[in-house]
Amino acid sequence: MTLEEEAREYANKYTEDSYFQAHESFLAGANSKWVQAEKIKAQIEMLYTCIELTDTGIRNKANELEQQLKELEDESKD
Secondary structure, three states, rough: HHHHHHHHHHHOOOOOOOOHHHHHHHHHHHHHHHHHHHHHHHHHHHHHHHHHHHHHHHHHHHHHHHHHHHHHHHHHHO
């Protein structure tokens, strides 16, 4: 059973005609393993994006410093 199937089965346990039961069904589905897994996946993706941006920022700063060093070295040759 996939996590999505588990979420549907979990929610279907609570589905009835009344508004109250429909609300309870929604809450039950919102707490399913599938929803929890999707939340975790989104958090992981966000962390990888932060790492990528940080890594890019570090590379950009290193390139900037290398350029400054090169300029200083070129000036001292003159």
